[in-house]
Amino acid sequence: MGKDEPVQRSRAPYVFLMPYAVAFLVFFLFPVGFSFVLSLTDWDGLHPLRSIGFANYGALLNDATFRGSMATTAIILLQTLPMQIMLALVLAFGLHMSIVGGKDFFQTVLFLPYITTPVAVGLLFQSLLGGQFGLVNALLLRVHLIREPIQWLLQPVYAKPIISFILGWRNLGYIMVFLMAGMKSIPWEIYESARVDGARLPTMFWRITVPLIRPVLSFVVVTSVIGGFQLFDEPFLLYQFASAVESAVGGPDHAGLTIVTYLYQTAYRFHHWGYAAAIGYALAIVILVCTFLGLRLLTRNRRGA
Amino acid sequence: MRSLPLRLLYGSVFAFLALLCLLPFAWTAILGTHSSNEIYTSFTLLPGRDTARNFATLMVDGWFAKAYLNSVVVTVSNTAFAVIFCAMAGFAFAKYRFPLSRVFFAVVLTTMMIPVQLGLVAFVWEMYKLRWVNTFLPLILPGISNAFGVFWMKQYIEDGVPDELLEAARMDGSSALRSFVYVVLPIVLPASLSFGLVNFIWTWNGFLVPSLIIDRADLYTLPLMIRNMGNIYRQDYGAQFLGISLGTIPTLALFVVMSRRLIEGITAGALKG
Numbered sequence: 001m002g003k004d005e006p007v008q009r010s011r012a013p014y015v016f017l018m019p020y021a022v023a024f025l026v027f028f029l030f031p032v033g034f035s036f037v038l039s040l041t042d043w044d045g046l047h048p049l050r051s052i053g054f055a056n057y058g059a060l061l062n063d064a065t066f067r068g069s070m071a072t073t074a075i076i077l078l079q080t081l082p083m084q085i086m087l088a089l090v091l092a093f094g095l096h097m098s099i100v101g102g103k104d105f106f107q108t109v110l111f112l113p114y115i116t117t118p119v120a121v122g123l124l125f126q127s128l129l130g131g132q133f134g135l136v137n138a139l140l141l142r143v144h145l146i147r148e149p150i151q152w153l154l155q156p157v158y159a160k161p162i163i164s165f166i167l168g169w170r171n172l173g174y175i176m177v178f179l180m181a182g183m184k185s186i187p188w189e190i191y192e193s194a195r196v197d198g199a200r201l202p203t204m205f206w207r208i209t210v211p212l213i214r215p216v217l218s219f220v221v222v223t224s225v226i227g228g229f230q231l232f233d234e235p236f237l238l239y240q241f242a243s244a245v246e247s248a249v250g251g252p253d254h255a256g257l258t259i260v261t262y263l264y265q266t267a268y269r270f271h272h273w274g275y276a277a278a279i280g281y282a283l284a285i286v287i288l289v290c291t292f293l294g295l296r297l298l299t300r301n302r303r304g305a
Numbered sequence: 306m307r308s309l310p311l312r313l314l315y316g317s318v319f320a321f322l323a324l325l326c327l328l329p330f331a332w333t334a335i336l337g338t339h340s341s342n343e344i345y346t347s348f349t350l351l352p353g354r355d356t357a358r359n360f361a362t363l364m365v366d367g368w369f370a371k372a373y374l375n376s377v378v379v380t381v382s383n384t385a386f387a388v389i390f391c392a393m394a395g396f397a398f399a400k401y402r403f404p405l406s407r408v409f410f411a412v413v414l415t416t417m418m419i420p421v422q423l424g425l426v427a428f429v430w431e432m433y434k435l436r437w438v439n440t441f442l443p444l445i446l447p448g449i450s451n452a453f454g455v456f457w458m459k460q461y462i463e464d465g466v467p468d469e470l471l472e473a474a475r476m477d478g479s480s481a482l483r484s485f486v487y488v489v490l491p492i493v494l495p496a497s498l499s500f501g502l503v504n505f506i507w508t509w510n511g512f513l514v515p516s517l518i519i520d521r522a523d524l525y526t527l528p529l530m531i532r533n534m535g536n537i538y539r540q541d542y543g544a545q546f547l548g549i550s551l552g553t554i555p556t557l558a559l560f561v562v563m564s565r566r567l568i569e570g571i572t573a574g575a576l577k578g
Contacts, residue, residue, distance in 0.1 A: 010481060012481035014397075016393040016394060017393070017409075019390040020391065023446060023450035027447040027450045030427065030431065031424030031426075031431060035427040045433075094315045109323045109327060110322060112327070115510075115556050116330075117556065123531060124333055125329075128329060174571075177568050226418070226420065240532070267426060273426050273429070284423045
């Protein structure tokens, strides 16, 4: 029986779909659609909705903090993703080609940060980097690399590198595991015949693995960009106690303020829900454009190679 | 061709990264065994003797235990609903052709690419209107509309459940629902388990939506509790670190026991697409 022929004709598929469809309408389609409506209001969580046209979007364009949060998020991604994906690719290659043993062990251990509660990760790094009793300062002091504890979380310079490090630390194993799964689908015969032709490992890596894994690579890049732009839990927790005053939201001088952190603060702390909805739509547009550009870049590279 | 220097290089890089991944957890666990005083005054990587006291501090007012229980309730019910209803939707897409089925499925796939923040504000508005703020419903029910789950289940049911089997069941007078329960579900149980695990970890770790919906301490889920431990157990860092450790144990334990299945789950669903 072919796939395109009806297996059974009945009301059954609608019954099976019903719960999902209802949940989809209530928890996805309506919120996404109505958020746009709310983005055209100045809803503050209390008063009835009042339309203000596209004023929120106009304000967004002139909002230095919003532009800053965009730049911060983009810088963090640029600092993290290329290196992270390259490293994950090299590591995955090593495990896949059995250059190093302990495949299951390393796969599991490097994956741990990814499944750890992000809130805990944020708090964890807050304490690791703490000025008074943080592990990082303690170690650096012990090996005499520094003389006085560094105030990691109080100085704007460190904000983006720290968040980039956390993002890299958290997702490296995840990306590696994905790339390994992709490598499994490359037939061994290709490597074998390359070996017979005298190809060495680096040649195999660049000529066989990287080109053949490109679809998975695109997937990883796209999901990493989408996930990266939604960065929130870790930087929020990292700086939550440092941001007791309004001006310090997202760390010193807003240096660690990601887009979603700004959205959250706008909605939840300052009750500008309408404005927050506009930030959400701006974020979606940015993600869409970046995804598109990312895919374009990857496919163009393929044609060039 | 696998030269010794290369092996050594790889080995040391992996060892270093493994250390980097384990050290923060080990450090948190160790600090959880010390008193606040020790944490402040001395630096150590050896376990202390205050675990019981820190644990008592966490338990004394019941907040932490309550948050744990809340997280279990929310996560287990969210996952149960997600698995059952996504399997049902996946079954409909995999084994039935109905008007617009392809269009609907394309819509499902598209929603996987849309960030949750897009609908966040109206979602909160809706929960206010439904008077569901400070209930678990907004944390449990949205699990049903998991596009990833539907996609996943559809793939497995399409590949794993032979049409002949369904046809035979139908000939024997089995209703569609009966066939689903007795024919489809047993076959896709392994896939359900993988998806359920992924969903469990996502839900357990969830923070953004719960933080917007819940503001009563007796309804906190664990991530909300962890976030607010600084206020509740002020100055008692030993207890806070023990709390972080205890909070991450369920996902870590699940992962270590079932890492192979989970990794397969996370990658297989996506790579098939």
